[in-house]
Amino acid sequence: MAQAGEDIKNYPGFMPITLFCLVVLYAPLLVVMIYSFNESKSITVWQGLSFKWYVDVFVGPESAKFKEAAINSFSIAIVAALAATAIATSAATGMLRGGSFRGRGFSFGLINLPLIVPEIVTAVATLIFFSAIDFERGYLTILVAHIAFCIPFAYMPIAARMQGIEDTYEQAAMDLYANKTQAFRLVLFPLMLPGIVSGFILAFIISLDDFIITNFVKGAGIETLPTAIFGAVKQGIKPNIMAISTMLLAVSIVMVTISYFVGKSGDKLKQPPGEK
Amino acid sequence: MAGGAASGGKAQTDTYKEARTLLLLPSWLVLGFFVLIPVFMMLIYSFLTKEFRGGVIWEFSLAAYDQFFFDRGLFGDDAPSIEWTYINIFWRSIWQAGAATIFALLIGFPTAYFIATRPPNSRQMWVFLVTIPYWVNLLIRTVSMKFLLRDQGPLNDFLMGIGIVDSPIHIINTDFAVQLGLFYSYLPFMVLPIYAAVERYNFSLSEAAADLYASKWQTLRRVLLPAVKPGVIAGCILVFVPSLGSFLAPDLLGGAKNFMIGSLIEEQFKGNAGNWPFGAAASMILLSLVLIVLMLSARQQNKGEGV
Numbered sequence: 001m002a003q004a005g006e007d008i009k010n011y012p013g014f015m016p017i018t019l020f021c022l023v024v025l026y027a028p029l030l031v032v033m034i035y036s037f038n039e040s041k042s043i044t045v046w047q048g049l050s051f052k053w054y055v056d057v058f059v060g061p062e063s064a065k066f067k068e069a070a071i072n073s074f075s076i077a078i079v080a081a082l083a084a085t086a087i088a089t090s091a092a093t094g095m096l097r098g099g100s101f102r103g104r105g106f107s108f109g110l111i112n113l114p115l116i117v118p119e120i121v122t123a124v125a126t127l128i129f130f131s132a133i134d135f136e137r138g139y140l141t142i143l144v145a146h147i148a149f150c151i152p153f154a155y156m157p158i159a160a161r162m163q164g165i166e167d168t169y170e171q172a173a174m175d176l177y178a179n180k181t182q183a184f185r186l187v188l189f190p191l192m193l194p195g196i197v198s199g200f201i202l203a204f205i206i207s208l209d210d211f212i213i214t215n216f217v218k219g220a221g222i223e224t225l226p227t228a229i230f231g232a233v234k235q236g237i238k239p240n241i242m243a244i245s246t247m248l249l250a251v252s253i254v255m256v257t258i259s260y261f262v263g264k265s266g267d268k269l270k271q272p273p274g275e276k
Numbered sequence: 277m278a279g280g281a282a283s284g285g286k287a288q289t290d291t292y293k294e295a296r297t298l299l300l301l302p303s304w305l306v307l308g309f310f311v312l313i314p315v316f317m318m319l320i321y322s323f324l325t326k327e328f329r330g331g332v333i334w335e336f337s338l339a340a341y342d343q344f345f346f347d348r349g350l351f352g353d354d355a356p357s358i359e360w361t362y363i364n365i366f367w368r369s370i371w372q373a374g375a376a377t378i379f380a381l382l383i384g385f386p387t388a389y390f391i392a393t394r395p396p397n398s399r400q401m402w403v404f405l406v407t408i409p410y411w412v413n414l415l416i417r418t419v420s421m422k423f424l425l426r427d428q429g430p431l432n433d434f435l436m437g438i439g440i441v442d443s444p445i446h447i448i449n450t451d452f453a454v455q456l457g458l459f460y461s462y463l464p465f466m467v468l469p470i471y472a473a474v475e476r477y478n479f480s481l482s483e484a485a486a487d488l489y490a491s492k493w494q495t496l497r498r499v500l501l502p503a504v505k506p507g508v509i510a511g512c513i514l515v516f517v518p519s520l521g522s523f524l525a526p527d528l529l530g531g532a533k534n535f536m537i538g539s540l541i542e543e544q545f546k547g548n549a550g551n552w553p554f555g556a557a558a559s560m561i562l563l564s565l566v567l568i569v570l571m572l573s574a575r576q577q578n579k580g581e582g583v
Contacts, residue, residue, distance in 0.1 A: 099290030
């Protein structure tokens with residue numbers, strides 16, 4: 001009864017729920033995107049298509065504030081993601097190519113600590129730490145905090161990728177007289193690259209999006225895009241905030257899509273010829 | 277080996293054994309200095325005396341925990357009775373996070389199941405669609421939710437437009453709005469682990485149940501659900517834990533009345549009423565709560581594997 005075999009998998013109502021789930025996930029974002037193109041200054045009535053709020057973001061009265069916040073956000077995200085990716089690549093090599101050793105479990109726990117500890121607790125702890133060592137809060141404290149909590153996000157795809165690479169590759173390289181550094185640089189690293197790119201992109205997005213930790217460690221007088229948006233929203237949702245949000249949203253979606261396709265192309269490379 | 281899957285899979289090889297310490301050192305230093313040590317300092321701070329206008333005086337004190345749990349009257353000299361204010365805030369947070377988890381399970385389970393039973397090449401696409409919103413800024417998503425749920429917002433326009441309601445329903449600044457916001461924030465976390473579990477599920481078990489005259493719903497409840505339980509538990513944890521300590525959803529969607537732990541903690545460090553030791557103590561209590569939940573679920577998962 002092949003027909004029954006297929007039928008047994010399907011439950012009535014599950015497809016509508018799935019579609020509902022997607023509507024729930026996307027509707028709020030779509031609504032904000034649409035209203036960011038609204039001509040009207042009021043957010044309740046639709047008065048026709050307009051790009052004026054996007055223009056307002058770049059040249060309007062608040063443009064200087066947004067520009068500064070954007071520069072802070074993007075420079076921190078790039079540096080934090082680069083640092084976190086380098087640290088995570090190195091850590092993944094140590095964890096997965098370093099044999100077994102005492103404290104491996106602890107090491108793994110430490111790498112994942114920012115995922116286990118609630119974000120607000122990390123925020124409080126970091127604030128207390130910088131205050132206790134009397135380190136002035138500002139750009140540097142945000143950067144350091146971001147590097148730390150981005151590490152597990154960079155580590156996940158890199159380690160997953162590395163687990164799929166058999167050690168025969170670097171063994172072969174060393175049989176052909178490559179030293180260990182060369183084997184890493186010329187063989188292992190290129191094979192890991194899709195994972196490393198995914199790791200960098202995820203770390204970048206996580207840094208760009210962070211509000212809670214940034215809000216605690218930023219100190220007065222410095223804003224990133226999320227803290228600037230939060231401050232503005234406290235006075236009510238204005239159309240220019242929706243325009244900024246839409247742009248930020250687009251950046252995230254483009255980055256995730258790139259990461260997805262990089263990961264996919266990596267999957268193809270990973271499959272050894274002759275298998276399947 | 278004690279670690280097993282929990283320690284990130286086994287070490288495959290030892291090609292770079294000699295360089296191991298050097299390779300791991302940067303991660304130890306950065307995470308040790310900027311996450312682990314700060315958490316310990318937070319523990320110490322929770323036992324210090326508060327300085328007015330933020331900060332601490334380096335003098336041992338149990339005042340923060342005392343303030344959390346006990347009421348000693350206005351002047352602090354009455355006989356101590358239980359102080360319910362903060363316990364109730366924690367209780368409310370647990371309730372809100374629990375409600376959000378149940379919503380996420382009700383929507384997330386069928387979604388995960390549906391995706392896992394698609395043809396293999398379209399599954400990835402579905403999973404990708406479900407994960408995209410997670411990577412969009414949480415603040416922007418919460419603001420979007422606020423925009424959508426307003427009394428004069430698009431949701432009410434829509435509901436009145438199709439004639440379900442006559443006047444706008446008031447959602448924003450209610451407990452329900454916070455639950456919706458949390459549900460929306462972490463829904464992808466529910467779908468992914470359940471999807472992974474259902475994808476590994478051997479459907480010949482369901483066929484066997486059907487051959488033995490189990491109805492579809494009996495099969496779902498008695499055969500499929502027990503088999504994918506680890507995924508369901510993981511999903512619930514991944515929604516419940518971040519919801520518990522969330523700040524944005526209660527702050528933006530709940531208004532001033534719907535206080536949760538996150539707001540209580542934030543207030544201690546941001547507002548003028550700042551009380552750092554008390555904020556540190558509340559953070560410690562939240563962290564302990566999360567660790568207890570994680571430990572219980574780990575035990576539950578291990579028990580499941582033993583059968």
